[in-house]
Amino acid sequence: MSLAEEKSSMADPAQQTVTNAEDGRWSELLQPRHLAATVTLCLGVALFAFNEFFVSTALPTAVVEFGGASLLSWAFTLYLVFAIVGGALAANQKARFGARNTLVAAALVFATGTIIATMASSMPQVLAGRVLQGLGEGVIAALCYALIPELFPQRLVPKIFGAEAIVWAGAAFGGPLISGLLTEYWSWRAAFFVNIPAAAIFVVLVVAIVRQPAQSPGGSAGSIPLLRLVTFGVGILLVSLSSTATNDYAMAGLLAAAIAVFVSTVRLDRRSRQSILPFGAFSPTHSLGAGLWVILLMPLAQASGSVYLVYALQQLWGFGPTAAGFSNALMAISWSLTAILIASLRSHEMRVQIVWTGPLMLCLGLVGLALAVGTGEYKLVFISQAAIGAGFGLCWGTLSQLLMNVSTIEERDKTSALLPTLQSAGYAIGAAVFGAVANAGGFDEGASNRVISAALLGVFAVGATLAAASVFFGITTLRLARCEGKVHQNMP
Template identity: 85%
Template sequence: MSLVEEESQVADPAPQTEVDLEEGSWSELLRPRHLAATVTLCLGVALFAFNEFFVSTALPTAVAEFGGAALLSWAFTLYLVFAIVGGALAASLKVRFGARNTLIVAALVFATGTAIATMASSMPQVLAGRVLQGFGEGIIAALCYALIPELFPQRLVPKIFGAEAIVWAAAAFGGPLISGLLTEYWSWRAAFFVNIPAAAIFIALVVAILRQPKQSPRAAGSVPLLRLVAFGFGIMLISLSNTAADGYSMSALLAAALAVFVATVHFDRRSPQSILPFGAFSFDRPLGTGLWVVLLMPLAQASGSVYLVYALQHLWGFGPTAAGFSNALMAISWSLTAIIVASLRSHETRVRLVWTGPLFLCLGLGGLTLAVASGEYGLVFVSQSAVGAGFGLCWGTLSQLLMNVSSIEERDKTSALLPTLQSAGYAIGAAVFGAVANAGGFDEGVSARVISAAMLGVFALGCVLAAASLVFGIRTLRLARCEGRATIQ
């Protein structure tokens, strides 16, 4: 028998007392009532997280077998573009077909893409598989967020965000190791194939815990295909900017992408069938300013995720494993901090900590800037711990707050937008910091002095973006309190 009926999705959650909000415990996630839902949502996130780390480790070996090194970056670009498009479409699909059917079909699309990539005999076939993987997983990740307030009582929402943080940390730490072992001692295809049984388990769990509503799905109107294509095209322009031959071409592509995004958001706000929730990216609503935080924090952090390992290797002579540990340290810090915050019994205390997340991110990126300027590599690891703690302090609570300040009718749009916007932030950040690094003379074989100067520009800009996210974070809390929406609704 199903644990959850989707018809309950349209009902406004019953008000809960402060006592109720403080009674959530980690053990409840593992009790029979919530265990299947916990495993399902964590597995949905794991498909996205582990797939990213597995493939990044295995793809270079596939390129060596097939040739076509020029297509390597497209294996990541196409996956990301279609994951973002799938995430943007997820809320509409959920309304039109129901979460159960949408998740099953998305998982089948993901598994089909995985099978195509696993059995590929050329790089174009791998790329075709990556397109399907990205589209399916973008929908899955978005709906796993959207289902959190429907599958769990509000008191357990912080705990499920903490559990998902553990999944991300496990993926960042263990993904490259497991994929490397599979690739080295078996085949790169094995690193792809492990996603297929995981997708099958996910489908079985979805079937077990969700069922279609008794009433017909609500009318969702036409699919906003043109706006989705425009959004994907903007992300593609950003990705193409990384391959531009000179700074002028890169700047032109980034400017064109910005124009596409601004126009798309403008037209979406005027459409009766909008992709974005009402008030998205406005400066006078808590939802709008909160979404800026969700975009800017990963955008700023992309400075470290793209260039830090390279800097450790070429400025301080670290080996690949030791240099890669800096990213693992960030993930571990994120996970541990998220667990501590989720364990706090007072929701109000968690909300008060939201602004400290961007602050720690700003301090961490400032530390990376200082490390490059002074040549003190020890600051790198302290700074990475601060960056991870920044996300752990605020990410789960901020996500829950943005769901709370959304209307019941638009909560699906907000929830599905969160992982999509996070991915977009990383994509935009990679392009922007690529432009900054290239403008600073960054290139293969340049001197340590040139690398240091380029990295200073990269991390300094990261600090500015993190500071902007701090301003938006503080404003989000003020606006939410003015509206009386800072507590759980």
């Protein structure tokens, strides 16, 4: 049976969704009719995931070669800002030019940025390459989410989210190792350039499997919302700048300005006839709005550990870089294994019912990190990291699928593209927020262990509070989805 015949046979969405979800098998992702699509979407995710780890490992060596240490943080900041802007732009470009043309163009932009950074002879040239990398990858990551319901039947959607979780785990393990070996035994430029063949393979796969719409694209795309994209990017830039502020007042002022920009942009977008955000976004009275708060708050809260945990293990307990870095790898392993387990559940209803336990596990994990710092018991760190990873694995794929389901067909692309964009924004905002919390607690390179412990205790306590808020929104999302009758709504 063809994919089109599978979809046309879904006569009763409420009943067939559950049946199809129960019929899905991991082996189907490797069957000829789904294999190319599986590889394409996973490779799109891999470009983003591996590039992040490659660059973070190789860039310090580039700085040693031609200076510009003061610009090192900007290589990450600009990449993130333009990745978020690219993600926000993705749905508009898909409607205007079609998914295939948009993905090919984004991959070429990404490859151009990679070549510029690889051939760079100064940090400003590296920054120019990072801007293009971020813009291209933002579009690719967003559209790889948007294409999931188009390339796979509903029953395989949980499996493809599980496959992408495996890719992230592989990136967390293999990215630093491969990049470190390339940088140490060859050149930091090789760690950049390895993205080129991957991008080329991605383009070939996209051309082969992603079809252009039968009608001419662009009819319903509208003009590019340039003003809102720029203001959104400015808000992210203000958040990133706040983490580099020299005093608490400047940091608080930049964060307040960023919040004002975000609120104004969302309000302006709601009044626009050509909105970037789907209807009901961030509204606590809509299941989609409540769910998007979970997507934002969970990575925001988890950023407390991703920013400070390795430092804490090295400074407070004397761990070496490799042993300290294992804590992050443990979180990635736990996320992937749990995601695979959840995706293997044959009951769609059960997966939906336990979505709220993901934020709860995240909250408990962050409470555990606070207790570890407060009591000096380092074993709690690894238990807590496993709990945090399990929290994401329990809910991330199912919640993403649910938010696609509750969106209207016309706005499903906007919702799908928003998910990875919002995740990146959560990590960016979290890094700045926890920087402010740590600095307010006296965190500094020359501070005593007692002061560092007190500051990090505050960081993880705030993180746990934000995670508790995501528990509330997770429960609210499920309640509203049931009230709206959309828990079992099928994706055509």
